[in-house]
Amino acid sequence: MHKVEQKFLKAIKDFNLISEGDKIVVAFSGGADSTLLLYLLKEFYNYLGLKGLYAVYVNHGLRESAFKDEEFARGFTAGLGIPLEIKKVDVKSFAKSQKLSLEEAGRVLRYKTLEGVRQRLGYTKIATAHHLSDLTETQLLFYTRGSIAGIKGFQPKEGMVIRPLFYLTKEEIYRYLEEKGIPHIEDETNTDLTIARNRIRHKVIPQLKLINPSLEDSALKLWAILSEENKFWKKHSEELKKKLLTPSGDILLKPFSELTTAEQRRFLKHLYPQWSFETVETVVRFVKSSKTFWAGENLTLLKEGEVLKIIPSRLEFKPYAYKLPIGGEVFVKEANLVLKTRVRKLTSEKELFTKPPNVEFFQFETLPEFFTVRNRREGDRFVPFGRKKEVKLKDFFIKEKIPKHLRDTIPLLTLANKILWIVGIRRGNFFAVKDLNKEVVEVVYEQLD
Amino acid sequence: MHKVEQKFLKAIKDFNLISEGDKIVVAFSGGADSTLLLYLLKEFYNYLGLKGLYAVYVNHGLRESAFKDEEFARGFTAGLGIPLEIKKVDVKSFAKSQKLSLEEAGRVLRYKTLEGVRQRLGYTKIATAHHLSDLTETQLLFYTRGSIAGIKGFQPKEGMVIRPLFYLTKEEIYRYLEEKGIPHIEDETNTDLTIARNRIRHKVIPQLKLINPSLEDSALKLWAILSEENKFWKKHSEELKKKLLTPSGDILLKPFSELTTAEQRRFLKHLYPQWSFETVETVVRFVKSSKTFWAGENLTLLKEGEVLKIIPSRLEFKPYAYKLPIGGEVFVKEANLVLKTRVRKLTSEKELFTKPPNVEFFQFETLPEFFTVRNRREGDRFVPFGRKKEVKLKDFFIKEKIPKHLRDTIPLLTLANKILWIVGIRRGNFFAVKDLNKEVVEVVYEQLD
Numbered sequence: 001m002h003k004v005e006q007k008f009l010k011a012i013k014d015f016n017l018i019s020e021g022d023k024i025v026v027a028f029s030g031g032a033d034s035t036l037l038l039y040l041l042k043e044f045y046n047y048l049g050l051k052g053l054y055a056v057y058v059n060h061g062l063r064e065s066a067f068k069d070e071e072f073a074r075g076f077t078a079g080l081g082i083p084l085e086i087k088k089v090d091v092k093s094f095a096k097s098q099k100l101s102l103e104e105a106g107r108v109l110r111y112k113t114l115e116g117v118r119q120r121l122g123y124t125k126i127a128t129a130h131h132l133s134d135l136t137e138t139q140l141l142f143y144t145r146g147s148i149a150g151i152k153g154f155q156p157k158e159g160m161v162i163r164p165l166f167y168l169t170k171e172e173i174y175r176y177l178e179e180k181g182i183p184h185i186e187d188e189t190n191t192d193l194t195i196a197r198n199r200i201r202h203k204v205i206p207q208l209k210l211i212n213p214s215l216e217d218s219a220l221k222l223w224a225i226l227s228e229e230n231k232f233w234k235k236h237s238e239e240l241k242k243k244l245l246t247p248s249g250d251i252l253l254k255p256f257s258e259l260t261t262a263e264q265r266r267f268l269k270h271l272y273p274q275w276s277f278e279t280v281e282t283v284v285r286f287v288k289s290s291k292t293f294w295a296g297e298n299l300t301l302l303k304e305g306e307v308l309k310i311i312p313s314r315l316e317f318k319p320y321a322y323k324l325p326i327g328g329e330v331f332v333k334e335a336n337l338v339l340k341t342r343v344r345k346l347t348s349e350k351e352l353f354t355k356p357p358n359v360e361f362f363q364f365e366t367l368p369e370f371f372t373v374r375n376r377r378e379g380d381r382f383v384p385f386g387r388k389k390e391v392k393l394k395d396f397f398i399k400e401k402i403p404k405h406l407r408d409t410i411p412l413l414t415l416a417n418k419i420l421w422i423v424g425i426r427r428g429n430f431f432a433v434k435d436l437n438k439e440v441v442e443v444v445y446e447q448l449d
Numbered sequence: 450m451h452k453v454e455q456k457f458l459k460a461i462k463d464f465n466l467i468s469e470g471d472k473i474v475v476a477f478s479g480g481a482d483s484t485l486l487l488y489l490l491k492e493f494y495n496y497l498g499l500k501g502l503y504a505v506y507v508n509h510g511l512r513e514s515a516f517k518d519e520e521f522a523r524g525f526t527a528g529l530g531i532p533l534e535i536k537k538v539d540v541k542s543f544a545k546s547q548k549l550s551l552e553e554a555g556r557v558l559r560y561k562t563l564e565g566v567r568q569r570l571g572y573t574k575i576a577t578a579h580h581l582s583d584l585t586e587t588q589l590l591f592y593t594r595g596s597i598a599g600i601k602g603f604q605p606k607e608g609m610v611i612r613p614l615f616y617l618t619k620e621e622i623y624r625y626l627e628e629k630g631i632p633h634i635e636d637e638t639n640t641d642l643t644i645a646r647n648r649i650r651h652k653v654i655p656q657l658k659l660i661n662p663s664l665e666d667s668a669l670k671l672w673a674i675l676s677e678e679n680k681f682w683k684k685h686s687e688e689l690k691k692k693l694l695t696p697s698g699d700i701l702l703k704p705f706s707e708l709t710t711a712e713q714r715r716f717l718k719h720l721y722p723q724w725s726f727e728t729v730e731t732v733v734r735f736v737k738s739s740k741t742f743w744a745g746e747n748l749t750l751l752k753e754g755e756v757l758k759i760i761p762s763r764l765e766f767k768p769y770a771y772k773l774p775i776g777g778e779v780f781v782k783e784a785n786l787v788l789k790t791r792v793r794k795l796t797s798e799k800e801l802f803t804k805p806p807n808v809e810f811f812q813f814e815t816l817p818e819f820f821t822v823r824n825r826r827e828g829d830r831f832v833p834f835g836r837k838k839e840v841k842l843k844d845f846f847i848k849e850k851i852p853k854h855l856r857d858t859i860p861l862l863t864l865a866n867k868i869l870w871i872v873g874i875r876r877g878n879f880f881a882v883k884d885l886n887k888e889v890v891e892v893v894y895e896q897l898d
Contacts, residue, residue, distance in 0.1 A: 146667030218595030262681035
């Protein structure tokens with residue numbers, strides 16, 4: 001068997017690309033790569049147990065000569081006895097409306113079109129002609145652009161999309177077509193050097209191949225390593241999620257700080273895949289620093305007691321959060337007041353009802369180490385004293401007619417994100433005093449001038 | 450302060466390159482990079498709290514013009530008031546004798562020479578002029594050659610060697626020297642395209658810079674990511690060592706198999722840093738396979754019971770190893786015999802002394818699941834029945850006059866690498882029968898025709 005055919009079947013086997021009974025929509029442009037793909041799928045139709053092949057030619061509407069290419073495509077598929085469907089898409093207006101580059105817009109529309117056909121026909125797979133030289137180009141392109149996460153390149157199988165030419169280089173593809181006398185067309189946009197990928201293909205790779213003629217083997221090796229490492233990191237990050245995330249999705253600061261930098265980066269990237277490397281680094285540095293608050297255009301970071309809160313938006317007001325140790329005090333400069341706590345016994349039940357409005361008492365099964373005093377956050381909820389039902393803090397403020405400009409500064413006495421006291425306004429229903437013989441925590445605030 | 454000076458000081462601070470009181474030997478060639486390095490170290494001599502600077506010019510003996518360069522070096526260092534030492538090394542004969550490339554031989558000799566001077570002077574550091582453009586070249590070179598482990602490039606600090614220009618690009622270095630009117634010489638070997646690094650420098654990088662003018666930022670980002678990931682893997686592999694290695698340095702098969710492929714690869718590379726990616730893969734595949742033995746030119750792999758043995762040499766004979774379940778049997782084709790075991794009680798003490806020579810009894814506190822039956826390995830030791838002192842199995846065979854050709858096939862009944870029985874020849878001293886009321890394991894062998 002020809003080496004090219006062996007590699008084609010090896011990719012199908014190694015990555016489990018095709019199962020008995022598959023019906024495949026093939027992306028076919030008439031170029032060398034997709035011509036070989038269609039040819040080999042037809043050649044091994046019975047061997048692979050296929051039950052259908054359907055070629056789709058996507059005309060991007062970018063080149064006049066595409067219509068000539070369509071004619072070739074019609075002839076070639078007719079010769080193989082494979083049905084062909086020609087789909088015209090408007091890449092230019094799609095790129096404009098979606099604010100994408102022409103390259104990216106073409107990619108999105110192509111897959112959308114292929115998937116549409118696949119669903120209409122009830123077919124099981126979509127095959128594209130991406131190969132090892134494409135992978136090499138992709139890696140170098142991502143490297144050049146500093147998009148490190150993408151450096152491993154594409155996968156031989158992504159959902160319904162399969163890439164049976166994954167192990168083949170451009171040279172192998174051309175040589176095979178020539179040997180077998182299989183005609184194909186040349187895509188003229190391939191030579192346009194203003195397209196970064198073409199510069200990599202025509203100017204960079206030939207130079208690198210003078211250093212190592214088996215350049216693609218290096219690409220494949222890097223791909224194999226990075227693909228497996230990504231699998232490890234995915235698994236590892238999932239395990240870390242169980243240890244590091246609170247039920248409300250915040251990150252526990254202490255165990256996070258104890259991770260290696262690499263784990264911190266990978267974990268954050270796992271939680272927020274859309275983040276750039278720079279955003280990830282911002283968060284890693286913020287945790288290391290002594291800062292408790294950071295806000296950027298689309299991101300707000302807060303250290304609150306034991307957790308890191310990541311708020312994916314810029315807050316209108318400035319959030320603050322302070323630790324209030326039991327037995328200690330804290331100055332809340334945003335509200336210009338001091339909060340003090342001490343642990344003591346009540347003298348009598350009467351004291352509970354005659355206390356001044358700047359004092360509250362709380363009783364705990366196990367004494368906490370500290371409270372967190374902070375202003376409100378989106379989504380805050382509150383159970384007013386004597387009630388059982390949670391209300392939105394926002395609704396509570398509105399109902400109580402608290403002026404809007406005050407709502408963002410009023411200190412909230414909290415413990416594990418439960419609001420114990422809207423300081424000076426209303427006590428919450430948690431940790432009420434139930435046993436006069438046991439100690440209570442007294443919290444007092446003093447408004448400064 | 451000039452941006453170049455800022456980046457110079459930032460690298461020193463970020464990587465803790467220089468401490469108060471350091472005395473530095475500087476690798477100085479008179480080229481742009483090392484000229485800047487020497488100039489900046491002199492410029493910030495007091496600011497950095499340096500107590501000594503000493504320039505060393507290493508003449509590789511490869512170019513005639515080097516003597517002219519030496520004169521420049523003499524003049525430049527004299528102008529700065531820094532002592533200069535010129536060292537001549539014979540790269541060509543060193544390369545020949547050590548079987549190294551000229552590039553590699555030059556590198557080794559250079560560091561050797563610098564370290565020699567440092568020790569003689571009692572200086573604390575060696576500074577070299579490697580910079581961010583060098584890092585970019587190194588990454589692309591390693592990528593091209595498929596040497597993935599080296600893709601992150603060099604470190605700003607490696608032992609005594611520091612690289613204060615780590616954050617600077619070639620362009621920044623040239624522009625700074627020009628702006629300040631600082632002269633330097635041009636190394637003519639830099640333009641020789643038969644040297645792979647020069648091809649990367651002059652033909653590849655300029656093309657990539659047309660795609661991304663800040664190419665070096667991508668290099669720095671990749672370096673930052675891979676350096677931290679390597680730190681993680683080092684730590685992780687050390688933790689795995691505790692769980693996976695037996696006291697004799699073998700790898701426990703079950704927990705190893707449960708690792709992700711990435712962990713397996715990194716763990717093996719951590720244990721055997723000199724291994725190529727291909728060797729690592731060989732071992733990973735061997736463990737996954739149902740094979741129990743593999744031998745290559747310089748490596749032998751064996752599955753023995755619960756462990757993987759890695760023997761870093763080709764064995765003269767073919768090793769074998771079989772599991773013998775308690776209550777089951779095994780055919781040892783290499784010795785053409787069958788071993789059977791069963792658990793039973795002895796009828797009387799007499800049975801112990803009247804047993805036929807093809808039977809042995811063993812008694813355990815806790816019954817093992819299986820024995821391992823294998824032939825001898827280098828380093829095997831044996832305690833003959835009734836003795837306490839270990840002897841080398843090899844010496845035992847010699848003393849007992851066992852023919853040489855038999856020594857490699859005779860089955861050894863083993864448990865956790867302890868030899869219980871040199872089958873048919875001598876019982877070991879382990880697991881003797883001590884309590885007739887308790888069960889024993891009876892092992893019987895039958896020699897086939």
